[in-house]
Amino acid sequence: MVSSPMSPEVEKLVNAGKLSRDDGEKLSKLTTGAFCVHKSWGAGRVAEWDLLGDKIVINFEDKAGHAMKLSFAVGSLEVLPDDHLLARRVGDLAGLKALAKSDPVGLVVAALKSHGGKMSLDTLEKFMSPKVLTASEYKSWWTAAKKALKDKRHIVVPAKRTELLVLREEDASPGAAMLLDLVNARDLKAKLAAVSRLMKDIDLVNDPETELKPVFEEISSTVSKSWRLNLKDSLHLLVARDELQDEAKVAELPAGSLTLVELMRENRAQLADAVNGLPAAFLGRVYRVFPQAFPERGWVVESLNHLTRTGGRAVAEIASVLDANDELDVLAEFLKKAVRNRQLSTDLLIWMCKERKGKAESVFDMDLGNAILSALEDDHIAGGPKRTGRLSDAFTEDVGLVPEMVADADADEVRLFGKRILATPVFDGLTRRSLMGRLIKTRPEMQALMDEGSQSTEQMALVVSWESMEHRKLELEDLVKVQIPQNKKDIQIAREYGDLRENFEYKSARQHQAVLLRLQSKYERELRNARGTDFVGVGTESVGIGTVVDLEDVATGEKETHSVLGAWDGNPDKFILSYLSEMAKAIIGKKIGEEADIPTDTAGTRKVRVTGIRAYRTEPPLA
Incomplete structure (x- = not known):
């Protein structure tokens, strides 16, 4: 390796054994006017050499005229090239401020080149604020810079603060550059971010079948190694791969690729x-x-x-x-x-x-x-x-x-x-x-x-006869075991007829399914709330559930007899009233001699008088 040229004055110190050759070469680069950076004091510029006095004077940005012993300077200072942004900030701050306003993309590129092609957003902000821009100016500047960078495919702007700003080679193909991003990503989340960027820029991939093959292979390999330790991110990355495949219209994944089905089965x-x-x-x-x-x-x-x-x-x-x-x-x-x-x-x-x-x-x-x-x-x-x-x-x-x-x-x-x-x-x-x-x-x-006198919750059970309850149970059983299963078969058969959007049989069967399921819910709810009774032993002082009532039409004198029974017992042909019917509600609670207005078939009312009340059943029915 060829050594860097050394200053004659420094050469004398090296020959005298006061400096090592490596330190001498580095000190020779710290000549007057050279730019440098110290990890604590930041960037600066060499103002003066004093080799006889064993010191070098640095004008740091916030610490001008700072003297350092030669050995300490050599060990703690890093020489900056003249085009490094820190050097430009020290040597031409006004020009850098002008560049920030006129060409934010150019400034970002220069910053990335000064940092090996990658840098965090925090690092960029520390460089810019408050020397080049104030804190408030930086926020609006970065918002504008992001918009300008949106179409610059050779610069990867991170979606999250924790990810890196990356400079790609401009002459590299988009597929190759984005694959490199994916391979170089340090963890599953970073790889997922790379896939997201690739999906966003998929229009730049000229030959998806060829260019994306190594991408798919890399993802499959990564997930195969990682899912046991991090299933959530592994699943996320694999699903993102399949989304990318669809987006790029790639027919098949490379042979041997881990599939979503395999990962799901393994981790049920x-x-x-x-x-x-x-x-x-x-x-x-x-x-x-x-x-x-x-x-x-x-x-x-x-x-x-x-x-x-x-x-x-x-x-x-x-x-x-x-x-x-x-x-x-x-x-x-x-x-x-x-x-x-x-x-x-x-x-x-x-x-x-x-x-x-x-x-x-x-x-x-x-x-x-x-x-x-x-x-x-x-x-x-x-x-x-x-x-x-x-x-x-x-x-x-x-x-x-x-x-x-x-x-x-x-x-x-x-x-x-x-x-x-x-x-x-x-x-x-x-x-x-x-x-x-x-x-x-x-x-x-x-x-x-x-x-205040509203009905208590204890009175709210649905009163039904044992006979009607058994009948309702049979109806529910027929629904659950016969009608709904048959409807499901009808749906499956109709599905085979073709395009579901134009399939009348399928739509009709699905509509009927909704009706059957609603009816099932209704029957189940009613049966849960029902209280069975045989109507034996009811009081006859007034009209109530389980009584037979004699009525007389006040206007015509016509007589009629009705039985007031359970919620599901109504049968007009047999003059049996459900206690929930409007007519039953009108007469329940009335005593002999009292009158009530009951509804008519023409939506009006007629006045009747209660002339007799007796029990519907005095003994339990025969089994």
């Missing part, structure tokens, strides 16, 4: 936690391969398992995959059980509210409303940081939610729901009144809830 137990870290845009790809990763019915079980363990963004994707594979009935059954057992996450409850006219239509009912109130109340009682703030906002700020929830619900269920709203400590008084206002606007009969 940890998959839900790993998926939680994925961006929303990637979640759909993960869940769409579930049927392939976990064949037969395993993918359905795995999907439902994820529903209660993943975030809100995943919930919608899982539901979409189940729906696309004609498993909406399975989803509905899972949601119903989860609602009853209060096993739903805040995200899932919010999703069900948003999807009340879509995938969650069959389970959007009073059970869901009570589950939401329970979740909010549990959080309120627990104290500490609130976990259900978004759920509370969804419930109170969506003005259509409560009205749609109570519109077709049983009156007793709505009454109980209203009482919970009035009694819950979760909401302030204004919010409670607002919610009740929405409820009463939809169900005006609930205005009585505001009165």
Whole structure:
């Protein structure tokens, strides 16, 4: 190696044994006017040599005229080339300030070249502020510089503060340069950032099949080595690779590449936690391969398992995959059980509210409303940081939610729901009144809830005859075991007819599925709330459930007899009234001799008088 020329004066010191040759060569570069940098005092310029006095004088930016012993200077100073930005800041600060304003890209390039082609954004800011620009000037300058750098493909601007600003060789092909970024990336997150940049600049790749092959191989190799230690980022990187493949329209990955299906199968137990870290845009790809990763019915079980363990963004994707594979009935059954057992996450409850006219239509009912109130109340009682703030906002700020929830619900269920709203400590008084206002606007009969004498919750069971209860159970069994399974087969058959967008049979079968699932939920809810009775031993002092009533039309004198029985026993042909019917409500509580206005078929009313009351049944029916 050829040694650098040495100053004659320094040569004498070396020959005299006062300096080593290496130190002599370095000292010779620190000639008057040379630029240098000290790790503590920063950049400076050599002002004076005093070899006889064993010192060198440096004008540092913030410490002019600083004298240093020769040996100390040689050991602690680094010589800067004249074109280094620190040298230019010391020697021509005015020119550097002008460059910052006129050519921010040129200044960034010069900064990168001064730092080996890579530097952090913090390093750039320390160089610029406050010498070249003030702190406030730097923020606006960097914003403008980023815009100018956007189209400069040879400069990689990091998406995150923790990543590096990188200068590429301008004559390198985009694919080669970006591959180099990927290979040189130090960890999974850095490699993921490199893939993101590559995807953004995919239009610069002329031959994706050829240029991206080493990219795909590098990613597969990296993930194969890393997933056991860092599954979340490994999964993220592999999904990003598949997204890149689609974006670049590359037909096949290189032979032997690790696939998403293989990674998912290998990590089934940890998959839900790993998926939680994925961006929303990637979640759909993960869940769409579930049927392939976990064949037969395993993918359905795995999907439902994820529903209660993943975030809100995943919930919608899982539901979409189940729906696309004609498993909406399975989803509905899972949601119903989860609602009853209060096993739903805040995200899932919010999703069900948003999807009340879509995938969650069959389970959007009073059970869901009570589950939401329970979740909010549990959080309120627990104290500490609130976990259900978004759920509370969804419930109170969506003005259509409560009205749609109570519109077709049983009156007793709505009454109980209203009482919970009035009694819950979760909401302030204004919010409670607002919610009740929405409820009463939809169900005006609930205005009585505001009165002190409103019905107690203990009286709200649905009274039904044992016979009608058994009949309802048989109807539910037929739905669950015959009609819904047959409908599912019809959907699968219709799917084979072709394009689903123009497939009338498929659309019709799916619409019928929604009807059947809603009916199933209704029957199940009613049976849970039902209280069976044989009507034996009822009082006859006034009209009530389980009585036979003789009526006389006050205007015409015509006589008629009706039996007031359970909620599901109504049969006009046999003069049997459900106690929930309007006519029954009009006469219940009346005594012999009292009058009531009952509805007519023409939407009017007629006045009748109670002339007799007796028990419908005095002994239990024969088994």
